[in-house]
Amino acid sequence: MVTIYDLAKRTGFSSTTVSKALNNYTDVSQKTKQKILDAAAEMGYLPNAHAQSLSTKKSWTIGVMFAEDNEVGLKHPFFSALIESFRKYVEREGYDLIFASRNLRNRDTSYLEHFLYRAVDGIVVICSDPHDPQVQDMINSHLPIVVIDMSNQNCSVVYSDNIEGGRLAVKHLHSLGHTRIAHISGDPSIDAGAQRIKGFTKGMDEQNLPILDGYLVNGGMFSIEEGKAAMEKLLALETIPTAVFIAGDHMAIGAMEAIKEKGLRIPEDISIIGYDDIEMSSYLTPKLTTVRQDTDRIGARAGQLLMKQIIQKKKLLSTEVIPVELIIRESCTMVKKEKKK
Amino acid sequence: MVTIYDLAKRTGFSSTTVSKALNNYTDVSQKTKQKILDAAAEMGYLPNAHAQSLSTKKSWTIGVMFAEDNEVGLKHPFFSALIESFRKYVEREGYDLIFASRNLRNRDTSYLEHFLYRAVDGIVVICSDPHDPQVQDMINSHLPIVVIDMSNQNCSVVYSDNIEGGRLAVKHLHSLGHTRIAHISGDPSIDAGAQRIKGFTKGMDEQNLPILDGYLVNGGMFSIEEGKAAMEKLLALETIPTAVFIAGDHMAIGAMEAIKEKGLRIPEDISIIGYDDIEMSSYLTPKLTTVRQDTDRIGARAGQLLMKQIIQKKKLLSTEVIPVELIIRESCTMVKKEKKK
DNA sequence: ACAATTAACGAAAGCGCTTTCGATGAAGAG
DNA sequence: CTCTTCATCGAAAGCGCTTTCGTTAATTGT
Numbered sequence: 001m002v003t004i005y006d007l008a009k010r011t012g013f014s015s016t017t018v019s020k021a022l023n024n025y026t027d028v029s030q031k032t033k034q035k036i037l038d039a040a041a042e043m044g045y046l047p048n049a050h051a052q053s054l055s056t057k058k059s060w061t062i063g064v065m066f067a068e069d070n071e072v073g074l075k076h077p078f079f080s081a082l083i084e085s086f087r088k089y090v091e092r093e094g095y096d097l098i099f100a101s102r103n104l105r106n107r108d109t110s111y112l113e114h115f116l117y118r119a120v121d122g123i124v125v126i127c128s129d130p131h132d133p134q135v136q137d138m139i140n141s142h143l144p145i146v147v148i149d150m151s152n153q154n155c156s157v158v159y160s161d162n163i164e165g166g167r168l169a170v171k172h173l174h175s176l177g178h179t180r181i182a183h184i185s186g187d188p189s190i191d192a193g194a195q196r197i198k199g200f201t202k203g204m205d206e207q208n209l210p211i212l213d214g215y216l217v218n219g220g221m222f223s224i225e226e227g228k229a230a231m232e233k234l235l236a237l238e239t240i241p242t243a244v245f246i247a248g249d250h251m252a253i254g255a256m257e258a259i260k261e262k263g264l265r266i267p268e269d270i271s272i273i274g275y276d277d278i279e280m281s282s283y284l285t286p287k288l289t290t291v292r293q294d295t296d297r298i299g300a301r302a303g304q305l306l307m308k309q310i311i312q313k314k315k316l317l318s319t320e321v322i323p324v325e326l327i328i329r330e331s332c333t334m335v336k337k338e339k340k341k
Numbered sequence: 342m343v344t345i346y347d348l349a350k351r352t353g354f355s356s357t358t359v360s361k362a363l364n365n366y367t368d369v370s371q372k373t374k375q376k377i378l379d380a381a382a383e384m385g386y387l388p389n390a391h392a393q394s395l396s397t398k399k400s401w402t403i404g405v406m407f408a409e410d411n412e413v414g415l416k417h418p419f420f421s422a423l424i425e426s427f428r429k430y431v432e433r434e435g436y437d438l439i440f441a442s443r444n445l446r447n448r449d450t451s452y453l454e455h456f457l458y459r460a461v462d463g464i465v466v467i468c469s470d471p472h473d474p475q476v477q478d479m480i481n482s483h484l485p486i487v488v489i490d491m492s493n494q495n496c497s498v499v500y501s502d503n504i505e506g507g508r509l510a511v512k513h514l515h516s517l518g519h520t521r522i523a524h525i526s527g528d529p530s531i532d533a534g535a536q537r538i539k540g541f542t543k544g545m546d547e548q549n550l551p552i553l554d555g556y557l558v559n560g561g562m563f564s565i566e567e568g569k570a571a572m573e574k575l576l577a578l579e580t581i582p583t584a585v586f587i588a589g590d591h592m593a594i595g596a597m598e599a600i601k602e603k604g605l606r607i608p609e610d611i612s613i614i615g616y617d618d619i620e621m622s623s624y625l626t627p628k629l630t631t632v633r634q635d636t637d638r639i640g641a642r643a644g645q646l647l648m649k650q651i652i653q654k655k656k657l658l659s660t661e662v663i664p665v666e667l668i669i670r671e672s673c674t675m676v677k678k679e680k681k682k
Numbered sequence: 683a684c685a686a687t688t689a690a691c692g693a694a695a696g697c698g699c700t701t702t703c704g705a706t707g708a709a710g711a712g
Numbered sequence: 713c714t715c716t717t718c719a720t721c722g723a724a725a726g727c728g729c730t731t732t733c734g735t736t737a738a739t740t741g742t
Binding site: 022050051 | 727728729730731
C-alpha cells in the first residue's frame, strides 16, 4: 500500500505538503502540486478511507436499516426500489451505503450502536415499525437521520400521500358505480396502514357511502398470504362487496387468488384496486389497477433531506409527503346492475 | 465519544490494558477485566471501527458490486434475493456489506479502487458481464473475491447448474409430447445465457429433436420487453413452436404478453417454461412452470467461499455449481394432436 | 534601503486503537 | 534464602491521514 509518506519520499516534499496537494489546499504551489499528483498517479496511490475518517471524523458512509421483522428484507420490491433510488442519489454526493446488522462480531448490539461504531454520517431507515425502540433510539440520537414511510416522527420523514391514495381509490370505485366497497387494510400499527384506512373512510364519507359491517378487515403485514386470508373473510360475508380497495399490491395478489378460487371473476364480479404499483402488478391477470407510490421521488427526496442535515450538521425536522397516482388498468369495472327482486 | 483512554482514566489502568481487556487477551487478570468491562458498559463505550481497521488492517466489511448496466440494480428480484441471502450469511460472521459506486467524491474511480480505498476484506460481484474489465481487474487483484453467476473464471465462482436446467426444461416438454420446441435465450455473451443454450441443445439432442430454423432466438439481457420482442419473432414464423423454453422469468412474462396479444392461449396453444422462479412467477396467469434457481443456497455458498478465503488469507479458485429444480405449474400441457391432412 | 506582506512549505500533534516488548512483583523451585 | 518462572501490567511505536501553527524566503510598498 502506497501512502502519502511514499509520495513524500518520492517527490522530496513533506507528508504535510503531499496531503495538502491531494486536498487542494491553496498554500502549495502549482508546480509541486503537479509533481505530487503525477507521482500519485504513477505509484498508484489511493487514500485510506479509515485513516481519513479517523482524522476528519467524516466517513462518507450512510447506514441503512430496513425492516426485517417480516423477513422479506431486501426482497420486497417496494423496499428495494426505494433503496435503489436513494442509493443513486447519495452516490452522486460521494456517499457509500452500508448495511449493518445487529451483531457486532460476537456480541450483539443495537443498530444505533452499530452505526456509531461504523461512524456513519447519517442513517436512513426504511419501512419499519414506528414503535420499534431501535428506531426511536436512532431518532433520539444526534445522528442525522431520515425515515421513509413513517409519519409524525421527531425527525425528517418522507412518505407517500397515503390518505390521498385511499381517497383516490374509493373515488375511482365510486365513479364506476360501486357502493359496497370494502377495504383490506395494512395493520393500523403501521403508519401506512393507518393512513390508508383514514383515506378510505374519508373517501367513503365524501361519497356518502356507508362502510358496511365487516367491510374493513385488517390484512396485517401486507403479505400475499394475509391478503388472501383477509379476502376470504370478505367472501364469507352475507353480502359480499362489489369492490375492494387493498392497501398493498402483495395483499391484492393474495386477494385475487382467493377470489379466483371461489370461482368469482375479476373485475366482473369484484373490482380490485391495490396499492404500491410494484413491477408485477402490470403483469397480473387482470392487470391490477392500483395507486402508485413514486419510489424514485421518495428515495431521492430522502437522500436530499439527509444530505441537507449532514451538510448543515444539525438534525432537521421536516416531513415530506410525496404525491401518489392512480394507475388504471383492468381490475376494476362498472358495477353490475343489481337484479331487482 | 468515549475512548479507551477515558476508560483507562476511569479505571486507573493503562490504555493498553483496557484494549487487552476488551479484546480478551490472556494477560489481564479476571478482576481488572471485569472492572474495565463494567466501566465500558457504564460509560457507554463503543469501539471506533475506523481506528480499529487502521491498526489491524481488517475492516469487517465486504464490498458488493452488481451489474447496473441494465439499470435494474437492486430492483431485479433475482439479484436482490441473492444479495439478501449472502448478507444473512456474512452477517453472522460479523461482516457488514458496503455498496460502493464508481465515483469517489469528486473524481471517478474504478470499483476496485473504491474497494481498496474502503479497505474491504473481500468482494462479491453479482451477475455481471464476464467481459467487464472492471470485474477482471478485481479478479486479478489480491483481494478475496467470489463471483456469482459467471463461469470459468480465475477465481471462486458459484452459479446455478444452467446446463442441467436447460436439459430439464426440454426433457419436461418432450415428456409432454412436444417436438417443436423453441428457445428464447439470454445473450450468449452472458455466461448464464450461453449455458442455458447449451443445456437446451443438449436436451434436444438427447431427445433426438431437431432445432428448427429460427427456433433459437436471442432474447438479449433478460428483460420483459426483450422477451416479448423475441416471442413475436417466434410467432411470425411459418410454423410456430408448440412449446418454448425461455431463459428467464422476466422474458417469459414478456413472451406471455406477446402470445396473449396474438390471441393464443397458454398452455393450450403454446406451452411456456421459464427460468429463475422469481416471486411473481407463481402468481401469473397461468402460473409459470419454471426452473428454479436456489438463491438461498447460492448466496450462502458464496458467503461461505468468501469467508474461507478471508480466513485463509489467500485467494481460492473453486467453482461451485448449485442444483436447479423444475417447478411444474400451469404453463405447460400435453401437446395438441396435430390434425392429419 | 528597509519594513511589511505574502507565498510556500514542514514539524508535530492528534484521531482511537493494537501490539510488541520490557518491567514488576509474586509465586514456585531448589 | 536465592533463582527462576509466571502472571499482570504499561510505555511506546505504529496504522495513514489531517490540520494548526510556525518558519523561511520571496515579494511588495515606500
